[in-house]
Amino acid sequence: MFSMRGVVYSYSGASAPAVDGVDLEIEPGEWIALVGANGSGKSTLAKISNALLTPTQGVCFVMGMDSSDPECLETIRRSVALVFQNPEDQIVASIVEEDVAFGPENLRLPPDEIGARVERALALTGLTKHRSRGTHSLSGGQKQRLALAGALALEPRALLLDESTSMLDPEGRESFLACLGELNGSGMTLIQITHRMEEAVQARRIVVMEKGRVAWDGPPSTFFDGEYQRWSFEEPPEFALYRELLSRGFVPPATPPRAEDMLASLCL
Numbered sequence: 001m002f003s004m005r006g007v008v009y010s011y012s013g014a015s016a017p018a019v020d021g022v023d024l025e026i027e028p029g030e031w032i033a034l035v036g037a038n039g040s041g042k043s044t045l046a047k048i049s050n051a052l053l054t055p056t057q058g059v060c061f062v063m064g065m066d067s068s069d070p071e072c073l074e075t076i077r078r079s080v081a082l083v084f085q086n087p088e089d090q091i092v093a094s095i096v097e098e099d100v101a102f103g104p105e106n107l108r109l110p111p112d113e114i115g116a117r118v119e120r121a122l123a124l125t126g127l128t129k130h131r132s133r134g135t136h137s138l139s140g141g142q143k144q145r146l147a148l149a150g151a152l153a154l155e156p157r158a159l160l161l162d163e164s165t166s167m168l169d170p171e172g173r174e175s176f177l178a179c180l181g182e183l184n185g186s187g188m189t190l191i192q193i194t195h196r197m198e199e200a201v202q203a204r205r206i207v208v209m210e211k212g213r214v215a216w217d218g219p220p221s222t223f224f225d226g227e228y229q230r231w232s233f234e235e236p237p238e239f240a241l242y243r244e245l246l247s248r249g250f251v252p253p254a255t256p257p258r259a260e261d262m263l264a265s266l267c268l
């Protein structure tokens with residue numbers, strides 16, 4: 001799905017590259033958690049992955065297409081949807097269903113196809129009952145699901161989520177993650193940027209960024225089993241919680257745990 005070789009990206013005027021020599025192969029259907037300290041280059045790498053940014057050096061292939069080839073841009077951006085942290089930046093219409101329809105309309109799809117896509121995206125994100133509401137009246141979590149619905153209506157092959165669960169309450173997060181599980185189960189490639197370790201543990205592969213490079217790449221079980229202690233970066237607070245849990249005998253289960261359950265089982 002993605003093949004990056006020697007990818008470097010420097011923002012103009014910056015003293016150091018934001019992404020500094022990344023080699024990464026991602027197969028179709030993978031579910032990856034991209035983690036790392038603030039400023040380690042995660043968002044920049046996501047933008048390179050959907051050709052929003054072109055590498056300063058190196059190459060990024062998306063489904064075999066060179067992301068620096070202008071003729072491939074439209075297909076790449078259509079195939080790889082990016083959902084940002086702040087849903088306000090992505091909501092364009094005043095009514096929920098109109099907002100979801102915006103992307104497919106821009107693709108100039110036939111009305112029947114637009115309607116079908118809107119139905120599917122609303123159903124997947126649990127927004128069907130809110131379809132006629134004003135987008136401004138939605139809660140933060142509903143807006144985040146609306147941003148996801150808008151991306152899903154493009155029927156992408158891969159979804160890049162840049163801290164897209166940050167505004168959800170625990171219940172909203174659980175249903176959002178269940179939705180991701182369904183999408184991945186149906187073959188969609190997921191790259192989820194997150195600082196939340198209870199989300200990272202749901203992925204099938206963890207990629208850790210440090211200072212623009214891939215510092216570690218492997219399965220969650222190995223990661224939480226102590227691998228992550230071998231390299232160092234300024235860790236987000238959730239890492240400290242996981243370290244504490246591991247020291248008390250927590251074994252990452254095969255099925256996704258909920259942070260509340262882990263805390264309850266350890267009587268913290």
Ligand SMILES: Nc1ncnc2c1ncn2[C@@H]1O[C@H](COP(=O)(O)OP(=O)(O)OP(=O)(O)O)[C@@H](O)[C@H]1O
Pocket residue numbers: 011012014017018019036037038039040041042043044045
């Ligand atoms: N538009 C920009 N112009 C200049 N420098 C930028 C820009 N966006 C990001 N940077 C710099 O590039 C580096 C990597 O930033 P990036 O946003 O990719 O990191 P990140 O891992 O997503 O961080 P966070 O966890 O805070 O979202 C940082 O040093 C950041 O300051």
Ligand SMILES: [Mg+2]
Pocket residue numbers: 042043044162
């Ligand atoms: Mg970021």
